[in-house]
Amino acid sequence: MGRSPCCEKVGLKKGPWTPEEDQKLLAYIQQHGHGSWRALPPKAGLQRCGKSCRLRWTNYLRPDIKRGEFSLQEQQTIIQLHALLGNRWSAIASHLPKRTDNEIKNYWNTHLKKRLTKMGIDPMTHKPKSHALGSGEPKDIANLSHMAQWETARLEAEADNMLINIPNVGLICDNALLTDVNYVGNLGACAIVKASDHSYQDEQLKGIMENSMQIEDPNSSTNYVSDSLRFPSFVEDGYTDLPNATGPADDNVGAKEMCPTHESCGLFSWMKSTFQQ
């Protein structure tokens, strides 16, 4: 049998907070700080348990909270970090200034999880569903092991406050089934936008592609790439072995290998070989 709830005491209120209660809590904390949460409610004149007060403050009343729709950049970050950290919402929240772990958790459960599932991606493993359990072949096991090592290295670097800067990848192609944030294994996020939908892709990509590189699908008949987003500076800095990334429309050897999830395509291999050093 578990411990009895902290609000079991007679007279303690539960449920939604009223504006009056919010005001009392806010005023008290602004004046005295929260101190001991357990001791706070009677001092603030609230018929709540300390836990409820703490939750209300951290998830709603804190002045440094950003509310409202998640930007594409934020969505991308959540997906990336979830692939890396799993359901460690507070750790994920620490990378998203002004967002609470509760809000991120809700957003993941109600939006992102469903979206990944719809895209045929297992939201827990971040792998295509058909590959979620792996084939059991030595090659797959080796890959998983390699990726695990890579993630470990990343986590260690993160702990040292030296987060490795892995670029995100944008792919514009005519036959894209996806018009949203995707991912490339656990290495980076990938924005796939249908090339013919010029009306929104520029703004959409700008949101996603901050500090990102962009790869144009050479198979695209439209070949639309916004100049402002065209080809990253780091390609000029030496990353020149992209799989046809900068090639003309008919230079499509690598692009033919592109797949919706990029798990096994040239893009994925390229990222692995380039960044797993």
Added chain:
DNA sequence: AAGTGCGTCAACCGCCAACAC
């Protein structure tokens, strides 16, 4: 207009680790 189903999200519950004694 009423009923139903579904999505969203604030809030709660219970577990756990850290800390004080």
Added chain:
DNA sequence: CGTGTTGGCGGTTGACGCACT
């Protein structure tokens, strides 16, 4: 070292609003 307390975390619930029939 054992025990009690506290705060933090992730999982879950349920009230609410909206869309649809």
